[in-house]
Amino acid sequence: MxxxxxxxxxxxxxxxxxxxxxxxxxxxxxxxxxxxxxxxxxxxxxxxxxxxxxxxxxxxxxxxxxQGLYEYDAVSRLRDSQLGDEKVNDVSNYIRKxxxxxxxxxxxxxxxxxxxxxxxxxxxxxxxxxxxxxxxxxxxxxxxxxxxxxxxxxxxxxxxxxxxxxxxxxxxxxxxxRFPDIETLRKIVEVHHPGIKDALLTAALTQFYEIRDTQGLKKKPSTSEVIDWLKLLLAEDLSPADLKRDGTNALPKLHGALLKNEQDVHLFERLAFMARGQR
The missing domain is CATH 3.40.50.300 (P-loop containing nucleotide triphosphate hydrolases)
Structure with a gap:
């Protein structure tokens, strides 16, 4: 086995x-x-x-x-005894497995x-x-x-x-x-989104790992979140070009699937602001 x-x-x-x-x-x-x-x-x-x-x-x-073993419902047994129910004579009737x-x-x-x-x-x-x-x-x-x-x-x-x-x-x-490397993650994505175009997958996963590696991130996006994100990208019929970020907006497309708190959203907004200031 x-x-x-x-x-x-x-x-x-x-x-x-x-x-x-x-x-x-x-x-x-x-x-x-x-x-x-x-x-x-x-x-x-x-x-x-x-x-x-x-x-x-x-x-x-x-x-x-x-609770994982059993629970004894003494309250129900007391109530049934007051009502004269005969099943009170067998305590096993009040054992919940x-x-x-x-x-x-x-x-x-x-x-x-x-x-x-x-x-x-x-x-x-x-x-x-x-x-x-x-x-x-x-x-x-x-x-x-x-x-x-x-x-x-x-x-x-x-x-x-x-x-x-x-x-x-x-x-x-x-x-x-351990969090999967990019090749393992590709295989996981293929299970959930068979036939996804390689160019889109490469662009999305590259950006995904960049987001995970961002210093100061409070919650790194997980495997389940990247699968949800890719589902949205496919539903919106986005191309690899649509995913490109610039200095004016560091947030990824449909970022709500990846960033789950306001601190991380603000982090990417600050990164964009700093990038604009260095121009």
Missing amino acids: QFTGTDDYIATDDLKMAVNAAVTLERPLLVKGEPGTGKTELARQVSTALGMPMIEWHVKSTTKAQ GKLWQAFTADQRSVLLIDEIDKADIEFPNDLLQELDKMEFHVYETGETVKAVNRPVVIITSNNEKELPDAFLRRCFFHYI
């Missing part, structure tokens, strides 16, 4: 190696990288390539680790995505150490132990918003998705 990428996802050799190493070691794959570099999509493509069902757990700032429980008891081996783990409280990763390591957990309300029937392939993503605990990192296989 080897991940070799898919027709819809261009994976570098080191990324393929990381996925296959994590599968072999039966350890979670921790994937970091800039937002928009395909971390979440990787899990979906691994699911497709390996023929495994996908279970997604999207972490928020309010998410607790316990979390994503880990679903993955552990799935009929076949699945891919479990724990997306943006760094959004949650710092204790969140530590609270999942034993469950991800032993692939089991105890349900105190029913007294049962839930064990993984088929050990899932666990893929965890992080945008590096906060440091993860060392004890958690030790249990993972780590991979950082």
Whole structure:
């Protein structure tokens, strides 16, 4: 069982190696990288390539680790007891299975995505150490132990918003998705915009990398943003000549697809002003 990428996802050799190493070691794959570099999509493509069902757990700032295991709805049970409902006699009626429980008891081996783990409280990763390591957990309300029937392939993503605990990192296989070089990005674009003219693509990607390399940029545009930008360029039927910038306007055409805050827009406006002043 080897991940070799898919027709819809261009994976570098080191990324393929990381996925296959994590599968072999039966350890979670921790994937970091800039937002928009395909971390979440990787899990979906691994699911497709390996023929495994996908279970997604999207972490928020309010998410607790316990929610991934199960939640006990004591309020509903109290309400039903007041109404004389007989189902209150079986506590399992009030246990809501979390994503880990679903993955552990799935009929076949699945891919479990724990997306943006760094959004949650710092204790969140530590609270999942034993469950991800032993692939089991105890349900105190029913007294049962839930064990993984088929050990899932666990893929965890992080945008590096906060440091993860060392004890958690030790249990993972780590991979950082570097921003693609221009040749890899060409292949990615071809997947999304097949047949795009080479002259337009060359001009657009050259300008795109120039923008990313601009000193003082607060948020560098990502892979997903350049794909959106190219979609707009094609929709407007722009030519390579239309993309040329001069001293009067340093902003790229349709810059709202690439620059996502006013500081970066002002940066390019200042660059144009400085260029005019040096004439």
